[in-house]
Amino acid sequence: MEKGLSKKSTKNILFVCIILIYQILSSLFIAFPPLIGFFFTYTVILNYEKIKNYKDYNSEWYQSIFFILIAEILHGFEVFSTAIFFSIFYYFIFTWLLLKVKFRNLFLVILVIIGYLGSFMASNLVLHIKDESFLPIGYEYIFYILIESVFVLLVFKGRII
Secondary structure, three states: OHHHHHHHHHHHHHHHHHHHHHHHHHHHOOOOOOOHHHHHHHHHHHHHHHHHHOOOOOHHHHHHHHHHHHHHHHOOOOOOHHHHHHHHHHHHHHHHHHHHOOOHHHHHHHHHHHHHHHHHHHHHHHHHHOOOOOOOOOOHHHHHHHHHHHHHHHHHOOOOO
């Protein structure tokens, strides 16, 4: 039992290190997407599975939240803007969207798009409240959404039924 625990802990530590290295690289090179849409989608899926299967949050949930926070800090979003948007989205829009969009691959792509747009809007709302200048939106976000949509389809296909 202890061997399994240490193996899981090692995997978690390795995952966090990879996250940090990737985020540093994505802040240095514009070609690396920040994966905000990917991890937003992953967080939505984990929350859906938690509620559907009556499970508790596990380390994957906390790691994805950690990754989103690091991405927000390094890419100029306001801290917790994605968390603010996630709360609003999940409790007011998710169920309706899940019922309306029958093609699940399209649903996953919509989650990536909503992840970026929602984080952007929530961040600009916080900046507006703080009376600071808004974040500019550039063409690179379209590139990020396309890349992350393909990645989400490869990784999460079949997770939401």
